[in-house]
Amino acid sequence: MIDGGEAIRKLALNVARYTGLAPLARPFVGGIGAILMLHRVTATPEKPQSVNRHLNIAPTFLDAVIADMKADGYVFVSMDEAVERIKAGGKGGRFATITADDAYRDNMTEALPVLEKHGAPITIYVAPGLIDGTADLWWDVAEDIVNASGRLILSTSNGPAVIDCATPARKAQAITRLHAYLATEVREEDLRTVLRALASSNGVDADATRLRTLMNWDEIRTVAAHPLVAIGAHTINHSNLKRLSEADARREIDAVKDMLRAELGSEPLHFAYPYGYASAVGCREVGFARDAGYVSAVTTRHGVLRAEHAGFLHALPRISINGRYQNLAHVRTMLSGVTTPLANAGKMVVTI
Numbered sequence: 001m002i003d004g005g006e007a008i009r010k011l012a013l014n015v016a017r018y019t020g021l022a023p024l025a026r027p028f029v030g031g032i033g034a035i036l037m038l039h040r041v042t043a044t045p046e047k048p049q050s051v052n053r054h055l056n057i058a059p060t061f062l063d064a065v066i067a068d069m070k071a072d073g074y075v076f077v078s079m080d081e082a083v084e085r086i087k088a089g090g091k092g093g094r095f096a097t098i099t100a101d102d103a104y105r106d107n108m109t110e111a112l113p114v115l116e117k118h119g120a121p122i123t124i125y126v127a128p129g130l131i132d133g134t135a136d137l138w139w140d141v142a143e144d145i146v147n148a149s150g151r152l153i154l155s156t157s158n159g160p161a162v163i164d165c166a167t168p169a170r171k172a173q174a175i176t177r178l179h180a181y182l183a184t185e186v187r188e189e190d191l192r193t194v195l196r197a198l199a200s201s202n203g204v205d206a207d208a209t210r211l212r213t214l215m216n217w218d219e220i221r222t223v224a225a226h227p228l229v230a231i232g233a234h235t236i237n238h239s240n241l242k243r244l245s246e247a248d249a250r251r252e253i254d255a256v257k258d259m260l261r262a263e264l265g266s267e268p269l270h271f272a273y274p275y276g277y278a279s280a281v282g283c284r285e286v287g288f289a290r291d292a293g294y295v296s297a298v299t300t301r302h303g304v305l306r307a308e309h310a311g312f313l314h315a316l317p318r319i320s321i322n323g324r325y326q327n328l329a330h331v332r333t334m335l336s337g338v339t340t341p342l343a344n345a346g347k348m349v350v351t352i
């Protein structure tokens with residue numbers, strides 16, 4: 001789950017498109033390849049107007065993106081091969097690899113047929129706590145709570161805060177407020193307890209969305225056996241690692257390997273930081289992922305890959321294929337590399 005930096009990416013996209021910069025800039029800012037980031041891929045989202053709709057694209061759009069990139073010369077490879085190509089400085093031509101966070105069931109039922117058609121590999125990052133129900137899809141539950149409620153009372157360090165959820169406009173503001181409260185004001189360790197209390201006092205089933213939308217272990221085992229699929233790690237509990245102690249953060253990164261090996265029979269080689277933005281992953285967390293022995297680790301920072309990333313294999317940026325802008329021109333602009341420095345204060349090699 002992500003939403004960090006969306007406004008700046010959109011601004012960068014528009015600057016690049018309206019100035020006609022993208023095609024001209026490619027020789028200077030273009031990368032050696034790209035890691036695409038997906039979450040949900042479904043033609044029938046349960047809540048098409050959800051605040052989280054940026055996390056869903058239609059399978060037809062995935063099909064169009066891959067076809068367009070292939071026509072433009074991209075080769076679709078596994079994350080293992082992407083790492084080898086980064087280490088080789090991009091020799092062998094431009095490449096792309098596809099990733100999907102959180103293990104949504106539609107990755108298997110709706111994305112995989114598209115990937116099979118194109119022979120495009122995917123890495124699906126799994127947080128076992130979300131699958132087992134020891135962690136929550138709290139950003140979805142938060143939306144359900146606001147939709148079910150006319151008024152919420154949050155306990156904050158400044159005393160109770162009353163949130164008006166009575167009208168559609170107020171609900172939109174309330175969801176933003178509740179997201180910020182849960183992500184930054186509540187301790188990471190208390191997130192689940194606070195969320196569950198709000199859910200139960202508003203008659204919301206906190207497990208319903210998770211059970212409906214995420215794969216169970218049998219489904220993950222089935223998809224893991226597919227030749228185009230690799231399973232990566234996404235911490236145990238989808239934790240914001242930066243908000244945890246060193247011991248807890250290391251455990252989330254290390255012990256998830258044992259849990260995935262126990263369920264799937266093999267250890268994950270690749271890792272994705274939950275949330276992946278600046279307030280969730282920094283130098284410390286990158287060091288932990290490297291220490292844990294992962295071959296690669298991806299953030300949600302916006303950027304194309306460059307040869308210099310050979311030195312930063314545990315802080316790889318991605319290109320989010322965003323559900324709000326399902327438009328090939330947007331994707332082409334991002335892949336040109338022109339939005340990379342625009343969205344990152346001029347940096348061409350985006351790490352953390």
Ligand SMILES: [Zn+2]
Pocket residue numbers: 001101102234238274275
């Ligand atoms: Zn995630």
